[in-house]
Amino acid sequence: MAQLRLEEVTKVFGKVVAVKNFSLDVRDGEFIILVGPSGCGKTTTLRSIAGLEEVTSGEIYIGDRLVNDVPPKNRDIAMVFQNYALYPHMDVYRNMSFGLRLRKVPKDEIDKIVKRTAELLGIRELLDRKPKELSGGQRQRVALGRAIVRNPKVFLFDEPLSNLDAKLRIAMRAELLDLHQRLKTTTVYVTHDQLEAMTMGDRIVVMNEGLIQQVDDPQKVYDHPVNKYVAGFIGSPSMNFIDCALVKKNGNVYAKTKGMNLKIPQDKTKIAEKYINKEVTLGIRPEHISDATSKKSYEPGTTFKAHVWVVEPLGSEKLAHIKNEDDTLVARLEPYVQLKSGDTAEFVVNMNLAHIFDRETEETIF
Ligand SMILES: Nc1ncnc2c1ncn2[C@@H]1O[C@H](COP(=O)(O)OP(=O)(O)OP(=O)(O)O)[C@@H](O)[C@H]1O
Ligand SMILES: [Mg+2]
Incomplete structure (x- = not known):
């Protein structure tokens, strides 16, 4: 050895x-x-x-x-x-x-x-x-x-x-x-x-x-x-990447696209503030998106509406390909979720586990 x-x-x-x-x-x-x-x-x-x-x-x-x-x-x-x-x-x-x-x-x-x-x-x-x-x-x-x-x-x-x-x-x-x-x-x-x-x-x-x-x-x-x-x-299916801008409103920072407005967690607003109005990329893993109806409660500012494009039942889970304006995302959902192609539904993001990347250098900001 x-x-x-x-x-x-x-x-x-x-x-x-x-x-x-x-x-x-x-x-x-x-x-x-x-x-x-x-x-x-x-x-x-x-x-x-x-x-x-x-x-x-x-x-x-x-x-x-x-x-x-x-x-x-x-x-x-x-x-x-x-x-x-x-x-x-x-x-x-x-x-x-x-x-x-x-x-x-x-x-x-x-x-x-x-x-x-x-x-x-x-x-x-x-x-x-x-x-x-x-x-x-x-x-x-x-x-x-x-x-x-x-x-x-x-x-x-x-x-x-x-x-x-x-x-x-x-x-x-x-x-x-x-x-x-x-x-x-x-x-x-x-x-x-x-x-x-x-x-x-x-x-x-x-x-x-x-x-x-x-x-x-x-x-x-x-x-x-x-x-x-x-x-x-690393991670399968791969992390979803969404180009967005960081904007400030009422003391909070939001990751904003045409169809999403997701609140950055409090402990990260300080770092996020340095990137206000700059172009960044939001990263969300499929397993950190869930169907809102399957949740008892969730933080305000962590949801978005999307059109369900394709649902893949895998037995132990369901992969949903969903569209929000120009962005297509993959969500890894519980197997019993009753979603089907053509539905419009509300999804919840665990923003505590989301990432923000510098769009130019592609380095992680958090
Ligand atoms: N003997 C060689 N002559 C010229 N180029 C080579 C030679 N061996 C490897 N390369 C080049 O070096 C780079 C790295 O090759 P390498 O075989 O180390 O990749 P790898 O990560 O093992 O890929 P894979 O997953 O396909 O096996 C490639 O661009 C390859 O074309
Ligand atoms: Mg090799």
Whole structure:
């Protein structure tokens, strides 16, 4: 086990800056998630840590050792890729023991390690099967096993679950976490799935266009996104963004559009006052909008009228796509709400959980 440190790492491919000034301290034993859209530099960051890419500038430390000039095989890292890349002609036992055999580990030692790891992963009965005789989930377990037997200082995972169907993905997610709790190996895990990011990481690193946007624990990223990008990326369905102006009336500040007039909570009026008459963006998560008839009471100045466009019943909840003048919003409602397409209804916003973003810089104001 070891901590991992990246200092101002930059990787340029020709004209593409894939990773820009990436600085991160991963604690010993931490499970950290890199998340961001396709092409934002996640794989490049992992490959740089593994030594499969030479960084253009910056420094990478594993433990206290600067590894920029250390070849991949001497970095004591194990990487698991999306396409497990098992050797098709070898059985599970030989796939798992391959790296150990290369390193001339004694045979009986290899046997002990492989069997113990197979036990840990629940694939003890599969040791003599070839990869083509395994299901996707079992293959994924073998790929994990191959990484675990090496007892590396750091695990690197690049979207290891994306080839699995939804149900298996959820099961493997739990297994990976359980495994991490037992092995406590420092782990960097890449995904573009924000749900995987929220549920798996001690901390999440949100990336966009090669740049780190925010590093925080999952709840902090959800509750206090640093900018509009992060706010829109984390959470599903995404946060609603509404261009508005902040106006003052009778000592209160309101977020005003053509069809809405929503009161900013008292504890935030001081900050909001600095933006009076400036253009800002209001951010409201779908789960913070409810149907007014389902509420016993609500604060004055927290409602708006909207036309119900489409309702999607999901069993445990209903997603309503609603229109207020030029703005279309998504609201996540209780499943028993009796709304249907074509209705006009009143909605309540939990303004205590709403955000305001600077429209120009897209930074969070609150
Ligand atoms: N070998 C390469 N040569 C040139 N450009 C590259 C190379 N590898 C990656 N890039 C570019 O660097 C950027 C980052 O790529 P990277 O593979 O790190 O993204 P990613 O976040 O892993 O995306 P995805 O979610 O699609 O896997 C992209 O614009 C990509 O086209
Ligand atoms: Mg990638």
